[in-house]
Amino acid sequence: MAWQGLAAEFLQVPAVTRAYTTACVLTTAAVFQVWRLLTNFLFFGPLGFSFFFNMLFVFRYCRMLEEGSFRGRKADFVFMFLFGGVLMILLGFLGSLFFLGQALTAMLVYVWSRRSPQVRVNFFGLLTFQAPFLPWALMGFSMLLGNSILVDLLGIAVGHIYYFLEDVFPNQPGGKRLLLTPGFLKLLLDAPEEDPNYLPLPEEQPGQQQQ
Incomplete structure (x- = not known):
């Protein structure tokens, strides 16, 4: 029964957070082909305290981003993963860094913290400070x-x-948004936008006959 309750709770987590967290756990448990470009973001080392520590932060702050500033914007959220992943791979090669799951966790925490500057964080009951x-x-x-x-x-x-x-940058004088989510991601992941010019036909009242 406890597992059923846990499963039901997990299914309520937003889709991107659920998918990424599950992939991290499965990759670490299986330890398969961790050298590949995709799986290097999913491997957090052998099962142990460090692994569970990282999973705690992945799950918590990935979920808070998806339910907060990315609410209703799955395509933009996935594009953030893609942008960050490509940039980390390029920079990681320069520093001979090949396992980047922890770096992706740090990126998620950083973006959340900058978008929640007034939130006070209790760090394992030891320290309390502002999110940044x-x-x-x-x-x-x-x-x-x-x-x-x-x-x-x-x-x-x-x-x-x-x-x-x-x-x-988009809010600076002369600035503009440079990171544009590809249309195919929006088509795949986001609900179609309603036409703001669409006017529904008036409903016919009971007993009313059309002229």
């Missing part, structure tokens, strides 16, 4: 677990690039 400090606290804790600081810095850097291009 969370990526740096996460990096410090990750370092204590023996993980490479470069991976977190890569995720923070890519998260900042996305945030600047999506939230900052």
Whole structure:
């Protein structure tokens, strides 16, 4: 019964968060072909405290983004993953970083934190601070677990690039939105937009006859 309740709760999680979290767990459990470009974002090392620590942050902040600033915009959310993933792969090659799941987690946390600057975060009951400090606290804790600081810095850097291009630059004088979600993603993932000029025919009242 407990598993049924957990499954029902999990099915209520937004689609992108559910899919990404599930893929991370399956890849880590199976440890298959982790060198491939796609699976390097899904592998978080062997099962252990570090893995569950990362899964906690992936699930929580991916879900908060999808239910918050990306609500009703699945295509834009997936495009953020694609943009961040491509940029991380290119920059990761320069630093010989081949497992980038933790970097993607840092990117998600960074984007959420910059879009929620007034939110106060309780970090494992030890520290309380404003959301923009969370990526740096996460990096410090990750370092204590023996993980490479470069991976977190890569995720923070890519998260900042996305945030600047999506939230900052378009609002500057002469700025414009440079990250445009491809139309095919919107067609696949988003509900079709209603025509604002569409006017429904007036409903016929009971007992009323048309002239």
